[in-house]
Amino acid sequence: MRRLPVYFLLDTSGSMYGEPIQALNNALSGMINTLRMDAQALDSLWISIVTFDREVKEIVPLTELAAFQLPEITCPQSGPTHTGRALEMLYQKAKTDIIKGSPTQKGDWKPLLFLFTDGKPNDLQLYREMIPQIKSLNFGAIICCAAGKLADDSLLKELTDTVIHLDNADSATLKQFFKWVSETIEQGNKSQGTGETIALPPPPSEINIVI
Amino acid sequence: MNEIKQYISELLTQNNVPIPKNRMKLFEEFAQDETNINTVKVIQENEKMIVDNWKIKSTIQDIIEKHLVIPNAMVGKFYEAKLDFVKLGMNDIIFSEFEDLLSYGLEYDNETETIKGDPTQSGDFKIKMKFRISGELEDSTLNEKQVSLIINANPKSLWKDLPSTQTEDNYWKADNAQDFQPLGNKHLVVASKRGRSHANVGSFRDDDFAFKNFPETGWNVVCVADGAGSATLARQGSKIACDGIIDYFTENLNAASFSEFDSLIQEHNAGTGEDIQKKLNLFVYNKLGRAAFNVHQKLEDFALKTETNLKDFHSTLIFVLFKKYEFGYAILSFGVGDCPIGLLNKDLTEIKLMNWLDVGEYGGGTRFITMPEIFSSDKFGTRFGFKLVEDFSYLMLMTDGIYDPKFVVEANLEKIEKWQEFLEDLGGNNEENIKVEFKAENLEVANQLSAWMDFWSPGNHDDRTLAVIF
Known part of the structure; x- marks a missing residue:
């Protein structure tokens, strides 16, 4: 059976403390519940969650949706945003997780990556070093979500063409965003030309795609 | 003291x-x-x-x-989970029970510390675990802990079957199509079905097929195409591809243009003439290559005419031409994409795969007849197949909707035992006990094939098309 691996990289740095992390938890749980009711997703979706602040943690290793349990995501009251280190861990995990097709092995669908951040990388050098490596994994789509005024769209643009800017990280906005994420995930398991990337569904009006 | x-x-x-x-x-x-x-x-x-x-x-x-993880359950699937309190670091628990488990169709046995039963409803539930630990009095009030229990819906129950509305779309096609016809001195049965992934959202079948017998020359043509799931007008792309091949040969397959092949075959069998094999290959390359390129151009024209993008019509395409001669059959083929053509010998001991598959490192990545680069690629010449056989039992063309669940990987297509299993499956050795009888006198064969095609395979919900020449 073909798997659709989806990675979530979530910023849990100090600035997320309080309401934003609450809103993120609610939105994620809403998204998971939506996906659970999607026949296609229940059959093929595998999810991994990595959080990053001062530390980078794989809080859920790549797990099939049917067996998936979302833990409460917490964050420290203060601390830096180690986006580069998060990409580094993602690269290592994805390289071993993802099954490539061969004459004797069914390949996964192209994996998807969602990166959610409300700040900018404090480890900028490592962040930039990791970009070509992440790109070499040939994701079906890399989608970065920058929430709030402090998130740096232009740095995220170096990682992907698809940067979504949310003006704030309140519950309603995040809910909308993750609803769109689940729609995007549902696009992930379709046949396409070699080398082509997946077509993203139109975002809801609350969401700005940074061009 | x-x-x-x-x-x-x-x-x-x-x-x-x-x-x-x-x-x-x-x-x-x-x-x-x-x-x-x-x-x-x-x-x-x-x-x-x-x-x-x-x-x-x-x-x-x-x-x-402490986070107590109970494995997720699924509606309709017998559930049994042992709570290993020792392993969970809760070895002080000497008595435990759960409230209201019965309302989910489950029960808990304190002796074996096991939750089991047939889950009846899906959702993310918070259940109350009551427990006593060693050291507490026998009659003390039980302690309470919230535990999360996720019961997934049965994926089978989640699939919707939404109609693809006829009036709203210029390129509508029937969700199911099937046919059974004599084809030369063989028979063709074919069925094509909209996949569950399309039915679930009310979208269209992207697969297509077409076939034709040319009595004047004795040739037969059968095509199967699979529109790309990611392309918006793929259903029309696969239709143009199949119809295009039939139209092309209707115009170009005549006694004058194909008599050369007959004489080459004669020379080949007689062992006379020079470079016959080469000439035969060149003939196949020319005739089938032109047909394929013609279809590509038709798609290009159609996209231009309708002011759409050629890639919106992405479709794979496989087709065969076959003809009965005195000595046996000549079988010619062309293929682009990930749909196999298999030729089974008379006593089912040998499989000849007529084409190779365009598959990438990731699932779903393939090539299409709409891609101009396939014609300029140096691999273009390897997309053709040519075989002379005394007879055959089955010649099959299928889309990945059949190949993925039934053969899984390319390597299996080369294995005769996998094809034998596939034939047994078609012959009734399947969960639903649906039998397809490939007999010329069986007028139900198309209905049988279509019914067989509803088989359940987790994760495989693409359109399914299978054409069998027997």
Whole structure:
């Protein structure tokens, strides 16, 4: 059976403390519940969650949706945003997780990556070093979500063409965003030309795609 | 007695009442007084009780705060989960029960610490676990812990079957199509079905097929195409591809243009003539290559005419031409994409795969007849197949909707035992016991094939098309 691996990289740095992390938890749980009711997703979706602040943690290793349990995501009251280190861990995990097709092995669908951040990388050098490596994994789509005024769209643009800017990280906005994420995930398991990337569904009006 | 003496001595010191050296004798007597001894014992017992009670409270709190992971259940699938309290670091639990499990179709056995049953409803539930730990009184009130229990819906029940509305779309096609016809001196049965992934969202079947017999020359053409799931007008792309091949050969397959092949075959069988194999290959390359390129151009024209993008019509395409000669059959093929063409010999001991598949490192990545680069690629010449056989049992063309669940990987397409299994499956060795009888006199064969095609395979919900020449 073909798997659709989806990675979530979530910023849990100090600035997320309080309401934003609450809103993120609610939105994620809403998204998971939506996906659970999607026949296609229940059959093929595998999810991994990595959080990053001062530390980078794989809080859920790549797990099939049917067996998936979302833990409460917490964050420290203060601390830096180690986006580069998060990409580094993602690269290592994805390289071993993802099954490539061969004459004797069914390949996964192209994996998807969602990166959610409300700040900018404090480890900028490592962040930039990791970009070509992440790109070499040939994701079906890399989608970065920058929430709030402090998130740096232009740095995220170096990682992907698809940067979504949310003006704030309140519950309603995040809910909308993750609803769109689940729609995007549902696009992930379709046949396409070699080398082509997946077509993203139109975002809801609350969401700005940074061009 | 020493212990009592020491206890009292420490108590006095703690309270800043030191014992002067000259009163030691008096202290000895004091410490041996029975009332004092008993009082100390009571104090020590009470202290121990306080310590034990605190330990119990703290352990209970640990258990309440610890994340208890119960594996997810699924509606309609028997569930059995043993709560290994020792492994979970909750080994102090001596009794446990769950509230209201029965309303989810489950029950809990305290003896075996197992939840089991047939889950009846799906959702993310918070259930109450009540427990007692060692050290607590037999009749003490049970402690409570919230535990999360996820019961997934049965994926089978989630698939919707939404109609693809006919009036709203220029390129609508029927969700199911099937046919059974004599084809030359063989028969063709074919069925094509909209996949569950399309039915689930009310979208269209992207697969297509077409076939034709040319009585004048004795040739037969069969095509199968699979529109790309990611392309918006793929259903029309696969239709243009199949119809295009038939149209092309209707115009170009005639006695004049194909007689050369007949004479090459004659020379080949007689062992006369020079470079016959080469000439035959060149013929196949020219005739089928032109047909394929013609289809590509038709798609290009159509996209231009309708002001759409060529890639919106992405579709794979496989087709075969076959003809009966005195010695047997000539079978010619072309393929682009991930749909296999298999030729099974008469006694089912050999499989010849007529084409190779365009598959990438990731699932779903393939090539399409709409891609101009396939014609300029140096691999273009390898997309053709040519075979002369005395007879064959089956010649099959299928889309990945059949290939993925039934053969899984490319390597299996080369294995005769996999094809034998596939034939047994078609012959009724399947969960639903649906049997397809490939017999010329079986007028139900198309209905049977179509019914067989509803097979359930987790994760494989693409359109399915299978054409069988027998």
